[in-house]
Amino acid sequence: MKSKAAATLLATTILMAMPAAGEYVTAMSGLVIRDGPGTEFEQVGLLGFADEVEGEITDGWMKIKNGYVSADYLSEDNPLDDCQNLGSWLLTAYGWTGNRCADGSWPEVGWSVATNSLPLGSMVYVSGYGLKKITDRGPSNMPSCWLDIYLENEQACVEFGEKNLEVYLLSTP
Secondary structure (H helix, E strand, O other), rough: OHHHHHHHHHHHHHHHEEEEEEEEEEOOOOEEEEEEOOOOOOOEEEOOOOOOEEEEEEEEEEOOOOOEEHHHHOOOOOOOHHHHHEEOOOOOOEOOOOOOOOOHHHHOOOEEEEEEOOOOEHHHHHOOOOEEEEEEEOOOOOOOEEEEEOOOOOHHHHHHEEEEEEEEEOOOO
């Protein structure tokens, strides 16, 4: 009897503390990092959509190097695998113009991007920079594989410079 109870306890412990490698964040809005395994613990950070994490899962929470995240929003499958990879695009930055975006909204720092080659309202993922929404248009001579991201000021735009990054199309309106 003792050995059966011990075996059940061991099996339960193994199932509750499964190591997970290469898990990906599936929450479009990101995933909160907490300083303990539960929603009652303080928020200490945020992971972005499709970020990869590794750690041990216990009672529905993954312990990562800088805190805990809910395993409910993790998957072994990279969510970008289901998205269209548009290839390498030129990424630049623009700042405040005093005007609304082409879709009628006010530009949002780090969220709004301009391009002429995708429909307004399209959602894209930019490697290393996360989710962005096509809210604006660029100049008429803007090449087809170019995104211009809205940043807070001219200095931030200068520091950003130009980058060639992978862009994924998540959705179109």
